[in-house]
Amino acid sequence: MVTSWSKNLPGPGISADRLAQRINAMSQGEIGIEVFPAGTIVPAFGVLDGIASGAVEMGHTAALFWSGKMAAAPLFTTVPFGLSPQAHIGWLAGGGQALWDELYATQGVKPLVGGNTGPSAGGWFKREIVSLADLKGLRIRATGLGGEVYYALGATAIAIPPSDTYASLERGVIDAVELLAPVNDQPLGLNKIAPYYAFPGFNKPNGVSETLISLKLWQELPEHLRTIVTAACHAEHDIALGEAEIANGRALRELVGTGTKPMLFPSEVIAAARVAAEAALSRIADKDTLSGRIVGSYLQAAEAARAWSNVSLLRG
Numbered sequence: 001m002v003t004s005w006s007k008n009l010p011g012p013g014i015s016a017d018r019l020a021q022r023i024n025a026m027s028q029g030e031i032g033i034e035v036f037p038a039g040t041i042v043p044a045f046g047v048l049d050g051i052a053s054g055a056v057e058m059g060h061t062a063a064l065f066w067s068g069k070m071a072a073a074p075l076f077t078t079v080p081f082g083l084s085p086q087a088h089i090g091w092l093a094g095g096g097q098a099l100w101d102e103l104y105a106t107q108g109v110k111p112l113v114g115g116n117t118g119p120s121a122g123g124w125f126k127r128e129i130v131s132l133a134d135l136k137g138l139r140i141r142a143t144g145l146g147g148e149v150y151y152a153l154g155a156t157a158i159a160i161p162p163s164d165t166y167a168s169l170e171r172g173v174i175d176a177v178e179l180l181a182p183v184n185d186q187p188l189g190l191n192k193i194a195p196y197y198a199f200p201g202f203n204k205p206n207g208v209s210e211t212l213i214s215l216k217l218w219q220e221l222p223e224h225l226r227t228i229v230t231a232a233c234h235a236e237h238d239i240a241l242g243e244a245e246i247a248n249g250r251a252l253r254e255l256v257g258t259g260t261k262p263m264l265f266p267s268e269v270i271a272a273a274r275v276a277a278e279a280a281l282s283r284i285a286d287k288d289t290l291s292g293r294i295v296g297s298y299l300q301a302a303e304a305a306r307a308w309s310n311v312s313l314l315r316g
Contacts, residue, residue: 064144
């Protein structure tokens with residue numbers, strides 16, 4: 001199993017190792033998975049191609065990396081202003097997984113969830129963002145639809161593997177980094193160069209990792225092994241999400257205690273980002289029939305979830 005993560009990267013890197021161990025144990029030796037971090041066999045952004053070509057059997061990565069191959073792929077990680085982690089799983093159970101399978105079959109790959117880092121922050125910035133104009137010309141490490149939204153707001157979005165973000169920030173290749181949440185970002189030391197930590201994380205309200213398996217291999221597995229792999233993947237998703245909720249609170253307190261400056265995006269930035277996100281989804285829906293079905297299904301799930309979340313998340 002190749003991954004898009006450095007070894008033991010908090011969140012997805014740990015999920016990859018733990019998932020392999022769980023499948024090995026649950027299958028009682030019928031499946032044996034060995035994990036290879038990004039760069040050891042394929043590059044961080046080469047996981048999908050590695051499986052599709054038959055070079056490797058399995059991968060742990062994120063769907064938002066594949067927008068260049070499949071326009072609708074990022075929806076299976078997160079959408080700006082989109083589904084929460086809980087609602088996303090509900091969408092998959094209610095028809096989203098079938099659409100995910102159909103989309104990735106074009107690449108010869110079977111997708112499953114494989115972890116979740118939860119909602120992300122808005123990013124690390126070298127200077128404070130006080131207006132929409134401050135994003136003009138800014139170079140930010142960003143991927144998926146979040147990167148597209150930042151681009152629409154005037155920034156230049158650049159795809160850089162997580163392990164290379166600190167060096168790129170230090171050398172001035174980029175001015176800001178949109179990555180994950182506090183516990184994932186903290187070990188990278190980004191706050192030493194870019195002390196402003198932006199909220200809310202409109203760009204990534206969800207953080208699904210994906211497990212990818214060669215479709216040919218998946219179809220050859222007996223039913224009981226497919227059931228084991230699926231159950232192990234969903235277990236890792238739920239465990240990782242719960243861990244993230246607690247660990248992010250601790251990490252944020254530590255970051256603020258060592259000089260990190262929490263920063264609220266100005267309301268005009270949020271308003272413009274929402275418009276850009278809606279435009280991005282419309283563009284994807286217009287790409288082809290399958291993309292249109294995926295976007296339509298996603299938006300229906302979002303509308304259904306909103307009626308409850310608008311009241312269930314009130315705390316008085």
